[in-house]
Amino acid sequence: MATISDNSSVQTSKATWIWYPGDFEIWLGNRFNNRRTERGGMFPPFWKQDSHWATVEFSKSFTLEKDETLHITAEGSYNLMLDGKLQFGQPKDLILPAGEHKLNIKVHNLASPPALFIKGTTVHTDASWLVTYEDKIWIDENGVAHGSGIYVHPGFENFDSAGQLPSQYRLRRKTVAAVSMEPVKKGMLYDFGKETFGYVRLATIDGQGTVGIYYGESREEALDTDYCETLDRVEITQESITDLATGTVCPYSDSYTLPSSKAFRYIYVVAPKTLLFEVSADYEYNTFNTAESGFFHSYDNELSKIWRVSAHTMDLTTREFFLDGIKRDRWTWSGDAIQSYLMNYYLRFNSRLVRRTIRQLRGKDPVTAHVNTIMDYSFYWFKSVYDYYFHTGDVGFVREIYPRMRSLMDYCLERLDQDGMAAGQPDDWIFVDWTDFPMPKRGVMCFEQILFCKALETMKLCAELLCRHPLSDPPQGSLSRKDYEADIKKYDALFNSLLKKTKKLFWSKKLNAFMHNMDQGKVNPMITKFPNMFAILYDYVSPQEKKEILRQVLLNDKIEKITTPYMRFYELEALCEMGQQESVLKEIKAYWGGMIREGATSFWEKYNPQEKGLQHLAMYGRPYGKSLCHAWGASPIYLLGKYFLGVRPTSPGYATFEIKPCLAGQRSMNGRVPTPHGIIEVAVYSTDIYVTIPEGKGELVFYSNCQPVCETDPVRRDLIDRKCYRLKLTEPYKKYHVHYEAI
Amino acid sequence: MATISDNSSVQTSKATWIWYPGDFEIWLGNRFNNRRTERGGMFPPFWKQDSHWATVEFSKSFTLEKDETLHITAEGSYNLMLDGKLQFGQPKDLILPAGEHKLNIKVHNLASPPALFIKGTTVHTDASWLVTYEDKIWIDENGVAHGSGIYVHPGFENFDSAGQLPSQYRLRRKTVAAVSMEPVKKGMLYDFGKETFGYVRLATIDGQGTVGIYYGESREEALDTDYCETLDRVEITQESITDLATGTVCPYSDSYTLPSSKAFRYIYVVAPKTLLFEVSADYEYNTFNTAESGFFHSYDNELSKIWRVSAHTMDLTTREFFLDGIKRDRWTWSGDAIQSYLMNYYLRFNSRLVRRTIRQLRGKDPVTAHVNTIMDYSFYWFKSVYDYYFHTGDVGFVREIYPRMRSLMDYCLERLDQDGMAAGQPDDWIFVDWTDFPMPKRGVMCFEQILFCKALETMKLCAELLCRHPLSDPPQGSLSRKDYEADIKKYDALFNSLLKKTKKLFWSKKLNAFMHNMDQGKVNPMITKFPNMFAILYDYVSPQEKKEILRQVLLNDKIEKITTPYMRFYELEALCEMGQQESVLKEIKAYWGGMIREGATSFWEKYNPQEKGLQHLAMYGRPYGKSLCHAWGASPIYLLGKYFLGVRPTSPGYATFEIKPCLAGQRSMNGRVPTPHGIIEVAVYSTDIYVTIPEGKGELVFYSNCQPVCETDPVRRDLIDRKCYRLKLTEPYKKYHVHYEAI
16 A cells, blocks of 8 residues: 555655645646647636746755765756855765755756755655745844744655656556547547547558547537537648647657647547548546555446446546546636545545645635635635545644635635625625526625635634644744634634524524525525535534424425536535435435436536436537536545445544445445555445454444344444444454344 | 837837736846856845746737738747637737727746737737736626736837747847956966956867866955855866856857856966967846946046946946846845936936836735845835836836835835834844944834835825826726825825824934934934935935034034945935035045045945955955945946936926036036936036936026026026026027036
8 A cells, every 4th residue: 555655745754856835736737727728729727827936945954973975956956055155066966974964955946846856875855854935034233144034844746766857747648549430421530438538649640631630528529520629630741740729840750649638538530531540549647546445336236337437537537636627627626626635535545636736726825816716615625624634634734734724714804794704705706506596696695604614613623733733843934832822712713703693694493494695684585405515514503403404405305406416415415414325325326327327437517317418518508518527526436435335534544433334225335445544445235244444443333133243353332322333443454244234 | 319218118109028017027037136156156045036927818909990910929828819719729820800809818838927929010019908817707696707807007128029039038248358368376367457247258179177267356356266256167078068067068169158147357267288268258238238328527537437437337237137236146136226226317217127126126925025135125115116207207117016015015014013113023134234333223223214204105105196197997906096095195194103203202302313223112322324314315304404414413523434335325415415515526536536546447335445455355254255346336427417417307207307517616527317308418617508408398507606698598596596597498409508607
């Protein structure tokens, strides 16, 4: 499980490239988010894109027992100050005598983040170094210079050799062939068998002319050259091959790979008859996706297939960052990403990519707009940090990102209305969900207040966490215990006050549910699932109120249906939290099974079972506007892992965890859930449960009609619920076996 | 005078490259400020360096009477939306039919600022376009997208053809030869005759080995290979030539120019005997410095020479930006720059370079430290904006920079002490001046309050100005009249309150002067020239108090002397404002003349006439630490132009101006002063004054013992001062002649 153990933000055992934290992500995010195209035109995001710091200073103090030679590589021009003395030039090898030393290295680079790699026998660049972008000095009245500035620990990833330059980072590729080809009109239609992503390759080229390449997530889209969402044009002459979209010119060669990646299952290629070539594609993927990881299999074949298609959807949308959809938008979106993170904890446990996406979404100060310009997306962003901590136990990342949480929260607080509530300002996008029914989004929405409560609660939780985990040697300029204590007070008060106001304003004792919004002083008594299901999930209502919401809203057919997998994620999770696994299983089979019956090889951005045929492809007023491979479509991964295999951490980083399987009508199921310490394996039959755990203290919780038997360990009966039994799991890699009788 | 008329921030008559305002300066500033070296090691600034926006959107709406083809060039990848429809690829030629159109072009570039150049018959990129870095859209409840974001007018310079890429900008060079060479020990010493700046060239290279190049502003420095401030090493082999400081490798050639520029009068070159070559240098200069411009000549040869050496000093420090000194720091410093701007108004009137330096010094939000980390330098920065406006009349630049003035002022205001006074925080550098006597700089300094008053007053003046000059069609998101009106109120109140508190706290009725500072509740009655001379300059005291300051402080030998040309600038200006031109002239001859007698070919960072020999070269504890070509050494340009030729604007942009010559004991003087409209020429003899003006309304003011005669125009006697006469100057290029009798 090297891929998982190698996966924390504070791992420091070997030499690694380091940079200012967040800068690699901002730079990579710029490249990433600017790759979206629409019919051959570049389509950058419509929000502020930041840049990395152009000059940063890295520093480290250390003591050498013996003489040592350091090998230095930097991305950018650099200087080196040894023990306070600036050295000539840009030394590549530095011979140090035994004793105490201090290194200060400034690196300057405009095109990509200033980065440093040093390797010696005992000294190397790692997370223990310090870095600053403004190592301000000042001069006192005696003309003496004082060093200052805000120092932080550097960012790094798994770039562990001098030659592995961060600026050269790219995903891996492998060539894949179409499974079938078919002449249609003047062109050839290639079918790659399932949704995929990569770069089209033309091989054994013979002849000249312009090739049109039309991509389709559906057959219809690829063949509709006037309306397909993405396309390419390549001009081949005797001298050169030109990608007409980007204007990139290559010398002529008999094989050619397009410079821009696209999403497709089908491609339709139109070329003059005199121009011949073969077509394949370079599939591009995140290597982490091939690691040993989460799995789910059910006796119910449809459910197994739903899980596999979900996993394929997640893997395709797990790229340099977690993105929304691979056809469009190809951007990181905070509301989409927080779901990807949660699914990821049950699929690949790629925590590096979670950190990377969280950092990139936040960008730099000053905050000039909500994350992705959407108020709800700012609120989700906060929660994603604590989710990450709870799954990984990585306090270091919370410490790194906390100052940027603070400045985003300052922005949110500055925009509250006179009652201290989060009302959308004219230039905020209030998203909630795509709905097929009209839903007012202005004024004070109950949904937004509940999300904002969670954001405030998260600030409090993170401040408490950092207060409990002080650094023994905090870098100059970092937040102090006093700062954290003040924050705990501040955010706790704000959280409690807002929750109280929200309940008072929106909870209807008559309807036993949260009402929709207040606009121009008037409360709109409309009931939607949105605020109500989040109130259950965030535990902001009493057990009795939860039951009322379940009955009056979640299971009430008169309430408008949700038609995106995005919000179905939370709806079904709330139902699971209320013990409704059986009806959730039916919903999963009906809704996600419905997409598969419509031919889906990956899950969609939106699915309304009422629609027919081509209606399924259309969105945003465009015939193929809908993304057919959208990360938020993959939530069965999360639901099946957490609520059916029943695995969840009960303390940060899976130090303790619970396995509470629920067959919910299946004859059997088995699967794996990744944790920071390795894999949890669970197999559940109606009479037997098998469990293996890695490190950590677990508890198997299950229901049985008879006294269960485990030959190696005692099974205890729950004191309250007489059909519930508990087995302590303490030994790594032991095969626990319980014989029981499923209820 | 095309070079001068072409010199405003709103000139728009031809196609020009455009970018987000400030981004070119931030990018160029990064290259510029990172070029400082110290004995072969790179020496970047010790403050935050910002980056340009990676993706920006340019837009323009227009109506075509006839079909037109636009030719498009961009630095970066780009898209093009025509009338709301995204076009395929990156069109180079766009054929537009007659009618109304809207273009939106997004350009993305990490390495250099996204920039755009469009040329058609009637449509071209210029200052009338709009640009945004966050053209935020949001979606309303009906799913309709709304365009928003803060739009501003773009930045531009004189890059007026498609091929003149902003990222390729560099200064011009010409080869210069040494005036003498002399073998010293194992090397050869080259003397270039006077202080210069450029790139050393080795020609007709024959042989191999490593060349050491040691630069000196003095002969002593060049020959002291262990302590000279800058040096280079070049390794020549049969295959290649390597600059060892930067590691840059070139294929072997028999001539080689070093990649890094240096300041020097002398260079000492040491090479193995078997390696032969000739040495010259590529002098690098700002082409603006060759334009027709300011001039001063006196019957007093020493004064003429002081002016010429000042002009040479200014020209050497006038580079991509106005910098402090060419040997070190080679950075832009706000306190140094504001003096360069003022001298520049009397030498080259390069207002583009003033704007460029002001923009770069300010950088981007968020403000995390004072400009250059120095509190006084933030305060000067504000004043420099209004100084610029008053000399150029360019409201457009004030409008552009005002939001960044506001955010810097917010930073200043956040850091005030409980009494609302600007006390230095522990991480602020309080500079004031380099002094040879101990001067406390902590607590509340009177000097800093007076500068801060000026900063607040400047905010008020700029807000009033923008209120008086509203845009007819303000870009979306820009500040409104209401904002400006609120600012006028706010800053006026802050200004008046601070000035009152400062006078109350620091003005000693006993000593008739401002006292030094207050630390830990105690006022320090020390008197220095610093706060007192600024109180005169900023007109913050009554005429009677000014006279007291003059007697008790400025002309009082018991008060500590100023030993930098930096503060002598303001000291002598205050004396001139008090009519002390005769003693100022003596001071100029003694002080600047003193440097020339010490062999100066450019003026120094610091000059204490008490010091001897090598003491003049040392500073910062280093034997050659002192810069011998420092912009702030060139103030005679300003003093002679403003207070002896007597030319100054009396309303913004020289719409009206005054010429009030003062021979102050010279037998005669003549000179030129540049204005936005052209050159003012003045020649003054004891019996005749000759004046020529460009556009604008001027007034010649002079003193005569008899009734003066002008054959063409009436000379009026001043009503109050009976020896003062006034002549209205209204006709451009007419040679006005007055016959008078100098007092």
